[in-house]
Amino acid sequence: MDCIGVVDTTFARVDMASEAIDEIKSLAPDVEVRRVTVPGIKNTIWGAKKLAREGCTALLVLGWVGPSLTDKLSYLAMSIGLIELQIHMDVLILDVTVHEDEASDERELKTIAVDRARKHARNLVALMRGDLSKFAGMGLRQGRPDVGPII
Amino acid sequence: MDCIGVVDTTFARVDMASEAIDEIKSLAPDVEVRRVTVPGIKNTIWGAKKLAREGCTALLVLGWVGPSLTDKLSYLAMSIGLIELQIHMDVLILDVTVHEDEASDERELKTIAVDRARKHARNLVALMRGDLSKFAGMGLRQGRPDVGPII
Amino acid sequence: MDCIGVVDTTFARVDMASEAIDEIKSLAPDVEVRRVTVPGIKNTIWGAKKLAREGCTALLVLGWVGPSLTDKLSYLAMSIGLIELQIHMDVLILDVTVHEDEASDERELKTIAVDRARKHARNLVALMRGDLSKFAGMGLRQGRPDVGPII
Amino acid sequence: MDCIGVVDTTFARVDMASEAIDEIKSLAPDVEVRRVTVPGIKNTIWGAKKLAREGCTALLVLGWVGPSLTDKLSYLAMSIGLIELQIHMDVLILDVTVHEDEASDERELKTIAVDRARKHARNLVALMRGDLSKFAGMGLRQGRPDVGPII
Amino acid sequence: MDCIGVVDTTFARVDMASEAIDEIKSLAPDVEVRRVTVPGIKNTIWGAKKLAREGCTALLVLGWVGPSLTDKLSYLAMSIGLIELQIHMDVLILDVTVHEDEASDERELKTIAVDRARKHARNLVALMRGDLSKFAGMGLRQGRPDVGPII
Secondary structure, three states, rough: OOEEEEEEEEEOOOHHHHHHHHHHHHHOOOOOOEEEOOOOHHHHHHHHHHHHHOOOOEEEEEEOOOOHHHHHHHHHHHHHHHHHHHHHHOOOOEEEEHHHHHHHOHHHHHHHHHHHHHHHHHHHHHHOOOOOOOOOOOOOOOOOEEEOOOO | OEEEEEEOOOOOOOOHHHHEEEEHHHHHOOOOOEEEEEEEEHHHHHHHHHHHHOOOOEEEEEEEEEHHHHHHHHHHHHHHHHHHHHOOOOOEEEEEEEEHHHHOOOOHHHHHHHHHHHHHHHHHHHHHHHOOOOOOOOOOOOOOOOOOOOO | OOHHHHHHHHEOOOOHHHHHHHHHHHHHHOEEEEEEEOHHHHHHHHHHHHHHHHOOEEEEEEEEEOHHHHHHHHHHHHHHHHHHHHHHHHOEEEEEEEEEHOOOOOOHHHHHHHHHHHHHHHHHHHHHOOOHHHHHHOOOOOOOEEEEEOO | EEEEEEEOOOOOOOOOOHHHHHHHHHOOOOOEEEEEEEEOOHHHHHHHHHHHOOOOOEEEEEEEEEEOHHHHHHHHHHHHHHHHHHHOOOOEEEEEEHHHOOOOOHHHHHHHHHHHHHHHHHHHHHHHOOHHHHHOOOOOOOOOOOOOOOO | EEEEEEEEEEOOOHHHHHHHHHHHOOOOOOOOOEEEEOOOHHHHHHHHHHHHHHHEEEEEEEEEOOHHHHHHHHHHHHHHHHHHHHHOOOEEEEEEEHHHHHHOOHHHHHHHHHHHHHHHHHHHHHHHHOHHHHOOOOOOOOOOOOOOOOO
């Protein structure tokens, strides 16, 4: 485990990276964390590749997505790009995206962002140490309460 | 046939992997099965690549997809990624996805999930042993009853 | 010309491969035809790659697409994947897809499927022997009558 | 400048390639032009790759796109594929697409097709000889009159 | 830092490249700037690759996007392509796109275009010199006033 990379944006309206890094530090205090901030979600692939080349084998990418169709298509391009990067390089990337249309007010959006960033930071550390099969099919959610399995 | 890989998620609300593994074990008891659980569908490419590098040449990817446009686009990114992976590595990947908007209640969703996981597990074993040409054009469905060919 | 590959699915409701193979055999009786059947359209890339590696340099991929948005996105993923495969390997792939929303009843759907499979089989043989420039801009259709050029 | 490649389809309802080739010949009479005709837009990537391998370093791809969502997605797959090809091979590709939903009658569609094919042929020759920076931000249109810059 | 590349289009209705280059020159007067103009957004990948091969390690791509669904899909293809290029080559690409449906009149569209081009030029220079982490999560916008972080 060389280092954990964190990529975030200036477009985001919540400093999710600080939340995620705080979570990582408390769970894996000996791991080096590197961070790069880029303008928007489509630029996160460049940031992730940069950190991967510097030796980070696990990465958290924190994105903020506007409500328009253009924003949705940018989200799609970002998603395809981060997957491509994982096919071409040996890194694990978890992307954490907050979408402006998933909450009715700013307060709720911030709550979602903080919860999602922290929970996916935990997921990243868990995946680096093994896998998540004990939670398979459990209906876990990030940014919201878990919905649980269908009984 | 080195091993069969199974990738599933903590987002799913049904433990489809256990159903699929049970089916695989009964059809191909001598095959080693390896499993990795990741948070959500976009992370399954990483999981599939990991198992492919460990020697699994056939993989079942079990995903659960929410009802929003964002979820649909995530499904698209996942689909493109799993196809890319099959182009770049010599593995067979069948993906099994359950979409929350394809059923009206939880019970039906669970029935679909179990049926689809088991049927695609059978498809995977059949493809590893040959192909499915005796069922070509037969209108087979997974998660639902077969609709049959148009006579 | 080593062999012609035909990939089809168990999801389809018409045995388009048999129609296409019959057409190929009558036009190019000396060519070996190999066939692989997979569950659904997203799996055709694996099937096409398999046959390409076995020496088939021209391939017909026969798909059947449901009417939902999810099905449309699966069609997109398949289309991108088959194009990717042609960029990475030296093969010609014609894909023949029937979409359930393009006809009002089953009988019409079957007529479309048979006509489209046979016409694209002819296209494939023609492309292997040269090109189709004598029909350029002629408004040819497969599955429907030709609409012809705009005069 | 080895040769200019032109790829068109039998699906198109106007012989745009002849218009484009006429334009190329008048602007660059010494350049060899090679042409391949394929069935539809998704097959143009194969055609373009074929001509690129034969030595064409600049290519015009002429496509005709139907009005349905399926057609739009085929257009997207074609667009992604032609871009991919330019990333993997050292060729310039300009694609010229006419969309059936952009005109109210056949006559207008034909006018668009001819104008767009000829103007992009000129663009291709201009790009091979340098670039188009003297027209940067000038609101040029192909198929329609230029809209001009915002003053 | 070999050179900064700027790619723009003749389709655009504002000469964003001149604005961006002016900004770059004032911030980094010693850096060589190279520019290529192409017809439309889907051609920017070719232009960016050309400049990258000539030694530019940071690129600004300036695009103009029409209001139709076809235009949106072209935007998506461009976005995926520029990301792919960054995965395959060691370059940083910031894309600046103006969408005709994001303003109600031409004057506003021009204001957006100039502001967005200049701000992303600053972002590019900042990223070449380090990163943007001091602005992480600050709700920065290009083309519009910043919205700021959620307090």
